[in-house]
Amino acid sequence: MMDCRTSFGRCSHTVSALWGLLRRNVAPVWEHLPNDVRQSIIDKGLDFYVIDAYAVAAEAGMGGRINTIMQTCFFALSGVLPVDEAIDAIKTAIRETYSRKGEEMVQRNFAVVDNSLARLHKVDVPKSTAEGFDAPPVVSPEAPEFVREVTAAMMAGHGDRLPVSALPDDGTWPAGTSAWEIRDLSREIPAWDPELCIQCGNCALVCPHSVIRARFYHEDRLDDAPEEFRSAKLRGRGYPEIRYTLQIHPDHCTGCTLCVEACPARSLEEPGKRAINMTSKGPNLEMERNNLAFFETLPEADRGRVDFSTIRGVQHLTPLFEFPGACAGCGETPYLKLVSQLFGDRTVVANATGCSSIYGGNLPTTPWTKNKEGRGPAWSNSLFEDNAEFGIGFRLSADTHRTEAENLLRQLADRIGADLVEETLNASQDRETEIRAQRGRVERIMEHLSGMDDPKARRLESVAEHLVRRSVWIVGGDGWAYDIGYGGLDHALSLGRDVNVLVLDTEVYSNTGGQVSKATPLAAVAKFAAGGKPLPKKDLALQAIAYGNVYVARVSMGANPQQTLLAFREAERYRGPSLILAYSHCIAHGIDMKKGMLQQKLAVKSGHWPLMRYNPVLRDEGVNPFMLDSPRPSIWLKEYAHREARYRILESTNPSDAERLMKAAQEDVLVRWGVYEELATRGDAAFHFARAARPGRHETESTS
């Protein structure tokens, strides 16, 4: 389908209907175009062609890849070259591009070219728009005023028509706006099978776009449910009347299929069937929209009752990061979603330039959102070269505000009540229940303050929120953390402050097109390393561990989601600097993205990405702080690497270098593994020695 998308791409109903028409080779496409599009075609005197490119691709066994098809149509119609000459050139290019992937791939693409021309139809354009309909609005009429008036204008490409006065005067943009931007990227959406489902939460965890949500509720609520609304008994003893539902946001799903791949439940009767399966979107869209509307009337889980320590529990925490403009199947966003679920209502995020800054603040919309109480992450983006420093600033200002609040609290203790003040000042704020209790105290303090006619009360009101512990997250990719921003990152880690650094490690500068970074592994091909990177990946974990007082973890959600969850929670709870290196599969790896989590698993199995945690709390207790969380490598590195084009491509272009580099990479993996294993298995002697010998203890003993 050509061109049409841009002008009404956000009207998914129309598009889905069009696809249906094309698939059945029904020609009256015109009937389904809104008036402004029709008028534009008529006014410009355009020739209007359509092709069901996805059908052509599917028939050729090429899945959703329509680039060759659309290119063929372009040359057939544009007159840039004589058609025969253009087709010859395309086929020559196909042979050059795909020959190293085998003759079958070449022939498949040739067939696609021929079919494309056969399936390209010209649409008769009438003289007038008569009997048409108006395009639906860019965003739903239910959207907030700002979204309707400002965001929608920018989404429609009319931002230049907005007066300056329409824009936020302090640069603060409203959160949660990606919910109003319907991208309708997929022709398939997942369907949930309540019978097979074991309610593990894996699908919700890995979904890069937060379109899979889980809720539990009393069965009475089902009385008002739509007929096709699905539910199951909540697994777990002692809740006979509680139902569980997994619900899809059908308009926001990108069809990446990670959820299906992550599902551990399989049908015994139907091979290949799992508890969540991709289905055609068209026939199911309205049903899922209705189900979603009902689902959203169900109560959100009480955070005080959710088990934060398991993936099964965490699925019930509402993400405060949803529907980002990231690639389908993105390996980064599930980590950010997890942060937003666990700590989102008290989080501030400093985001380095990179993919995460683009999908994180893709003006005019943002996926960072807020909960029903209006709380959510505060997010801002700084430069590649100073983001860690930027985040340290967040910490320093939060600490300054908290100190100010504590001082004022002490000064006003008589009038607020000494007990409440003491409780507030000394509150433990590690667990969710403790955080919620502190929120309650702050609310009570605010009530006291409202009745006071004292400038100090006004000042305390302005900073009292900081009495609830802020969670500062410094986020970026490997280009930032390993390279451009490393000097600052190192400095931020050195300061001993309570910040959490999350590195979304795709091992390459993904957002700028795949340039090599210090995180790129030995033997992988990247821009500026076309012959394969000759040097090993930098070990940022060990560099941070050198500080001794930095919490460090290497995680891979696809390999061990439970370890990922544990690391995020430990990092956040630790009151010093933390660094989490999160393996993130990426389109830049040249993989089938729906297999992204499998690649994460193989990265760990091969030893390329050992899972580990270094917890300074243990060190301070005289115990070896280094914990290796994955077993010895059980597959060769190439068994993992060969599944990725970034490695595989060198086997075609330079087989001898590919072999040499892969050998070196394998050796590097094993040497690093050896080092990690030594660190993990050393006795606690070093730490005991230090504690036994430290002067404090020494002096105490000698005076007793």
Next chain:
Amino acid sequence: MMDCRTSFGRCSHTVSALWGLLRRNVAPVWEHLPNDVRQSIIDKGLDFYVIDAYAVAAEAGMGGRINTIMQTCFFALSGVLPVDEAIDAIKTAIRETYSRKGEEMVQRNFAVVDNSLARLHKVDVPKSTAEGFDAPPVVSPEAPEFVREVTAAMMAGHGDRLPVSALPDDGTWPAGTSAWEIRDLSREIPAWDPELCIQCGNCALVCPHSVIRARFYHEDRLDDAPEEFRSAKLRGRGYPEIRYTLQIHPDHCTGCTLCVEACPARSLEEPGKRAINMTSKGPNLEMERNNLAFFETLPEADRGRVDFSTIRGVQHLTPLFEFPGACAGCGETPYLKLVSQLFGDRTVVANATGCSSIYGGNLPTTPWTKNKEGRGPAWSNSLFEDNAEFGIGFRLSADTHRTEAENLLRQLADRIGADLVEETLNASQDRETEIRAQRGRVERIMEHLSGMDDPKARRLESVAEHLVRRSVWIVGGDGWAYDIGYGGLDHALSLGRDVNVLVLDTEVYSNTGGQVSKATPLAAVAKFAAGGKPLPKKDLALQAIAYGNVYVARVSMGANPQQTLLAFREAERYRGPSLILAYSHCIAHGIDMKKGMLQQKLAVKSGHWPLMRYNPVLRDEGVNPFMLDSPRPSIWLKEYAHREARYRILESTNPSDAERLMKAAQEDVLVRWGVYEELATRGDAAFHFARAARPGRHETESTS
């Protein structure tokens, strides 16, 4: 002595004579002033006073510290305040400044103030300069023309009178110019005792200003020696006719006394006497000048016959870094001198901003010099934030030139001679003899080229020097390496290129006045850490070790000069990146600088500065590459720290914090020691495991 120094400070003869006069309370100072100074005093109608401030200080037991004396004289004469009021204010300030060092120190300073006034003499100024003499030239008439015409003008403060055309048009300044800048800083110089001396070379090694030189020569050469020239039989069997002399450069000595402290030979008859001892400069200056003039006619050692592996041998290598404008007793410069001795004739230095960039290129003079063949280090200074990258550029350009030379050599092989070309291309260049052999080959190639009428010959001539291996050194302080330049340093280390990074670690921003850096130790006071640094020193060694292919060493010349020498040679020989962290005592530590090398020793003994080497060559051989070169801590940290004002000052200003921080620092030392000991004592298992398991070996085994 007031004022007089500036106008004829470089005429040491006059100054020494003046000191003598003052010491004997002889008044006719006027007789010893050159005409231009006399005329200036007359023209301006100045009142002219003199005081022998050093005598006053010495009598009060204050060594060379004359600041209080000169301040007292200033207030006595300037009329800024009524004299009595000024003296009261000075005494109040003395009490405030010195009371924490004890009442004795206060009283000593009070006495000094009173004595200063008594010993301040007014000189009668005549009406004319009659019967005077002209000031000697700023530099010796033997200096090269550029130094006489340009450098001297700038030294005299007349740089603004120079035409632009007098300055180097490509920014390249001649080397070795500090030799012409006589600073005459000291009233004492060392005297060598040939009888006691064991010829170990320690004094020459530690001398920060390269004023102590050793030569060996045939005894026949002594026939022309001045009467007072000293020599001894060269120690070592089989050289009965060879004599050894240790010679001082008396005009450049700063009197720091490090040489005396470093001398291990002690007289049994005269307690306190060593093989090198400080003596009064005045009576010995002419003699030592004559001796030096003769000494310089003696042959320099043949580098091919010097034992590079011992300090005893290295003393015979001429330093190509001499007479820097560094502080007396500087802890940094001996390391640079060592580099210049070992590799200077093929070294390029990229120098970060900091002390080393100031004394390294203190326009108009530089201490970097060249040997008799005209070869010496090429040196340049870049910014704080990019010096490692700057140095990598040196490496890349040298490698590019070498590759170009190699290619041209192959193309011209028929005409140059295949054997010579092959030898040149395949030459090992690790040892000094090999380097010298390669130089010989390049000379022969140049001879061949000179006869060829071919543009390729001209191109090869321009790059042939690069066939001799270049030694690239990237030099800076801890402010650069740990902080501002760390991002670039890490990147430079990551690239696998053959560069040698030397960090002169004074643990503080010395040059800018003592600000805290990430190298500053826990509990030490520095600017921006007035309450003592609350966080441990960053472990840059471990961070670099994380790469696995970076040679890393921690050295301390005062603790173990032999290990220092070994590390420098291993680092340079290693064909990948090397990082040497060199403990450098500093005036910023608040120590008696002549005890600098002792503090280096105590830093190691206390475990604060463990000596270690990490050699990737061993790792590649399947052996534990981490070597701990110093024994377990044998003294408490405070026994080292208490000798330094940077730690001690906190004991006065905040004793409880001082105690708390010192405890934490002690614990940190022991924890780090434990980690290092674990690294050093782990089996080679990790490395063997990797090699045994690596696919290359695996495949070989399975096919055999």
